[in-house]
Amino acid sequence: MITQKRFPIGSRERPLLVAIVGSGPSGFYTADTLLKQKGIHLKVDMFERMAMPYGLVRYGVAPDHQKTKQVIRIYEATARDPRFRFFGNVQVGRDLQVKELQEHYNQIVYAVGCESDRRLDIPGEDLPGSHTATAFVAWYNGHPDHRDDLFDLSARRVAVVGVGNVAMDVTRILVQDPEGLASTDIAEHALQSLRKSSVEEVVVLGRRGPVQAKFTPKEIREIGDLSGVDLTVRPRDLELDPFSRSQLEKGGAARRNFEYLKEQASQGTSRGRRRVRLRFFTSPVEILEKRGRVASVRMERNRLVWDEQGQSRCVGTGVFESIGVGLVFRSVGYRGIPIPGVPFDERKGLIPNAAGRVLRPPGDENGTSEYVVGWIKRGPSGLIGANKRDSAETVRGMMEDLQGREARSLPEGNHEVLEGLLMERESRPINFQDWQLIDAEEQERGRKRGKVREKITDPDEVVSLLRQGKPLKKGKLPG
């Protein structure tokens, strides 16, 4: 094979070859930022373990937040760029090894998000009926890995642990009238279960105070605005220590949250069909069972202590109480999963990096340029838009690293061999055109049910539809 060494990387003759692993918002914003770089020729290949693109936008954003999902239009425009290719159904570390990417690309960007959960580390956490919020979110969003999960919604009272926006999503889905979700892209299996749900009360547990709650004002208001739902908070939970009071003086989301909660507390209950009870300064210490299933949560009252940096943490007061619940959702944050062949910080659950450049331990540097973006870079926080800024920083580093540095030689067109390699391994990569056909099929199935779309949740069905060319018969691509 002819090497193109005499041409600089990024020239027309020798475009920069970039592999992006992961197709959620951070992956797509990185592709978009790269493709907009001036004065450099490049090609971007994106690998995604799921058959379908968009990661958390498809499988994480709640079905009643359709506006948020419209960000997909931006990603579609990126995917239409002829310099971009999508390989769905390809798991790096299983179907392709990191070493192979290192051989065939000049730069690799890991944009894999945080697919696992933090644990509570309390007795009873793994009892039947105690679930991660992540699993529930994935289930109602039609994630193939969770389509067969079972959530027993015959329980009258449910506990949600954590007061972040994921906890708000889970709570909202549990208490709202399911008919309000019927026209969205909620998975049909979830809609049917929610229609039969007996849940009347969701108790949301925050370990610190209302000022430290992580939910955003819009999300807490959304719950308060649900028709037939009472949102309550105990006045004693709104009594603040001097440090929390001084935090309120700074204004911002904490102040708006607090003012809203005060308003709610003063309103009292109106006997809605369903209730959301917010409890602050409360940690679950044990989940107890009856006949092998979750039956109650034992909780301890906390107080806040502050360190010299002005950070608060909670400590138990030794005052305990129990409430009967039939289901527990743990919504205490996400955690990354290691990719074989890529360094991983077990304590933080992230890929170690400096401003997006992957840090390998001394002696393990292999001459490849590896980068990270999104949650696996900075941790599981921030709204979708935050990934735009984040990917801009990583791409800046990628471009800087190309300056004045002769990247290793790369045989011309070498990345093309990967497609053949995948076929040999009997993996069935899904390209963007395949996805557009499935997209059209899902929208068509949705239309028949009066929904935005009906997601195809069985990966084998996707592959067999594409093999039969069934969606092809419709002959039209959306957009």
Ligand code: NAP
């Ligand atoms: P998060 O915002 O970090 O919230 C996690 C919650 O779990 C916090 O209340 C945290 O309390 C609590 N927690 C952690 N460990 C705990 C423990 N051992 N015991 C009790 N509570 C514990 O995480 P998230 O809700 O998973 O959301 C992740 C990101 O996605 C956030 O940036 C969020 O805004 C975003 N998101 C946005 C939307 C939206 O815009 N609608 C929807 C979903 C997610 P402490 O504060 O005390 O640690």
